[in-house]
Amino acid sequence: MRIKVNTTLCSGHARCVAVAPRVYVLNDDGYNVTAEMVVAPGLEEEARRGARSCPERAITVVEEEAPAPATSKS
Numbered sequence: 001m002r003i004k005v006n007t008t009l010c011s012g013h014a015r016c017v018a019v020a021p022r023v024y025v026l027n028d029d030g031y032n033v034t035a036e037m038v039v040a041p042g043l044e045e046e047a048r049r050g051a052r053s054c055p056e057r058a059i060t061v062v063e064e065e066a067p068a069p070a071t072s073k074s
């Protein structure tokens with residue numbers, strides 16, 4: 001899963017970091033500078049919570065499907 005932050009929409013509310021401090025990073029002015037990143041395993045729900053908390057809807061969660069299991073033909 002990946003997250004994308006539209007830094008143009010970000011207004012520096014810092015709610016994302018308040019509920020997901022292990023996922024999102026703010027700069028010294030309080031704006032989210034995460035841009036785009038792959039969410040570390042185990043932090044998916046925290047990342048989603050941060051996205052839902054953003055009043056500007058600046059955070060997009062991109063759910064990625066697990067790769068199909070490899071099949072062997074022999």
Ligand code: SF4
Pocket residue numbers: 005009010011012013014015016017030031032053054055056057058059
């Ligand atoms: S909650 Fe939204 S608007 Fe506020 S800092 Fe985070 S991304 Fe930016």
